[in-house]
Amino acid sequence: MSDKVHVTLTVNGRSVDADVEPRVHLADFLRHDLGLTGTHVGCEQGACGNCTVISDGVALKSCLTLAVQADGSEIETVESLATGDQLSPLQQAFKDAHALQCGYCTPGFLMTITALERRGGALSREELRGELAGVICRCTGYETIIEAAEDHLAEVAARG
Numbered sequence: 001m002s003d004k005v006h007v008t009l010t011v012n013g014r015s016v017d018a019d020v021e022p023r024v025h026l027a028d029f030l031r032h033d034l035g036l037t038g039t040h041v042g043c044e045q046g047a048c049g050n051c052t053v054i055s056d057g058v059a060l061k062s063c064l065t066l067a068v069q070a071d072g073s074e075i076e077t078v079e080s081l082a083t084g085d086q087l088s089p090l091q092q093a094f095k096d097a098h099a100l101q102c103g104y105c106t107p108g109f110l111m112t113i114t115a116l117e118r119r120g121g122a123l124s125r126e127e128l129r130g131e132l133a134g135v136i137c138r139c140t141g142y143e144t145i146i147e148a149a150e151d152h153l154a155e156v157a158a159r160g
């Protein structure tokens with residue numbers, strides 16, 4: 001008899017039915033079972049934030065969540081941002097500000113900022129730094145990432 005558990009969830013607007021082993025974490029499920037390799041895995045212990053996705057509107061480290069715990073959830077990954085070859089406004093802000101080098105951390109920042117954007121409300125630069133502190137970047141020194149996030153969130157606020 002299979003040890004697998006049946007899960008039904010929504011991923012990037014698409015309904016997913018799958019049988020998963022109970023020990024598989026959500027990041028591996030997204031990457032290996034669904035082929036959504038934009039979600040990156042760094043530490044697998046909740047420290048680097050590179051695996052951040054949005055679950056029911058909230059940023060979530062997908063290495064700390066079992067796939068079976070996502071049953072019934074609505075998951076969004078970095079693949080949901082662009083439309084074909086067209087970058088989303090947040091992705092474009094990262095590009096414009098040179099906010100990435102190797103890009104390994106970028107999906108984690110993009111999804112964390114997307115959740116912040118939806119939450120709304122103004123943030124000081126220090127508050128923004130605090131909100132993004134859960135994602136580690138080894139390349140950029142963070143300044144350009146903060147600039148990209150600030151520029152994007154200001155533009156969203158100006159649009160109302």
Ligand code: FES
Pocket residue numbers: 040041042043044045046047048049050051052061062063064
């Ligand atoms: S891989 Fe999930 S926090 Fe590092």
Ligand code: FES
Pocket residue numbers: 099100101102103104105106136137138139140
């Ligand atoms: S751009 Fe390389 S880890 Fe952030």
